[in-house]
Amino acid sequence: MTFEGPQSPDVASVAETLRARGMRMTPQRERVLAAVGSLGHATPDAVAEAVDRDGGPPLSLSTVYRNLEALERVGAVSHTHLEHRAPSYHLATHANHLHLVCLGCGAVSELPVRLVDGFARAVMERAAFVVDVRHMAVHGWCAACEKEEL
Amino acid sequence: MTFEGPQSPDVASVAETLRARGMRMTPQRERVLAAVGSLGHATPDAVAEAVDRDGGPPLSLSTVYRNLEALERVGAVSHTHLEHRAPSYHLATHANHLHLVCLGCGAVSELPVRLVDGFARAVMERAAFVVDVRHMAVHGWCAACEKEEL
């Protein structure tokens, strides 16, 4: 249940990383980044909606898609699959959390990543596979929904 | 790397479960079920393709979607998110495996679920949340791709 609300991205350092790769920081890109930060984790269209509500001029949907991709490419954001189809993006700096998604009510809660350390180590030893925890979504049932399922 | 190839679904028992719920077993449904079994895990359109290659008459795409949903509703199959967008279905009986998806080459390998037991227990204690292991996909990097990434 530990949902650590919105977070602000470190715009300056992301901008720097972008430039280091020959890419640029633009107002649109910054707004997308800020939206991802304030939403915590969100699908492309949720990001688009949030951006539309941030006061600035409307942003082309394709720009949202392209920016999420660009930001992920430079490691500023990453995604997981909290929902059935669309990917959910979150700030890379917000990734020290493990996402728990209830299949009953859809609620998303978070837990400290250290809970997977042991598991990640086992996978490493057993399969020489490095788990990307940022990308990990754990589905299941929260106490309330579990009870209803009976 | 333990990929336990295709599996055959227990048609009779699935049929029975369907009937118990007022649903029916149809040739189409059986073909979809068989395709999921032989593919191991597959997206709706991969299932559709497989069904088209099984010798029988072509199957309407909407029937594939509706059947995957129906089969999941009765617990015969379940899905995870191995790919970026589309869900991947697998037989429920094939779910004692944990899916490892390499973000580099896309390869999907499997591991015995018992590797997550400890983690699942920790989540249960810590968050009163029951992890649905069948639904768990672990993304990361296989040894080969990890090396290339440097």
Added chain:
DNA sequence: TTGAATGCAAAAAATTTGCATATTG
């Protein structure tokens, strides 16, 4: 200045839905 990014509109994909008809139990 110049290549990256944007906006828009059009194209593709991926799903879903309505409805008449066929089938299962």
Added chain:
DNA sequence: CAATATGCAAATTTTTTGCATTCAA
């Protein structure tokens, strides 16, 4: 027979692309 499933075609929804134009560095 009655109710569930199917097939098709049309409608949605979601994501991607092409291209002329704008803008960051």
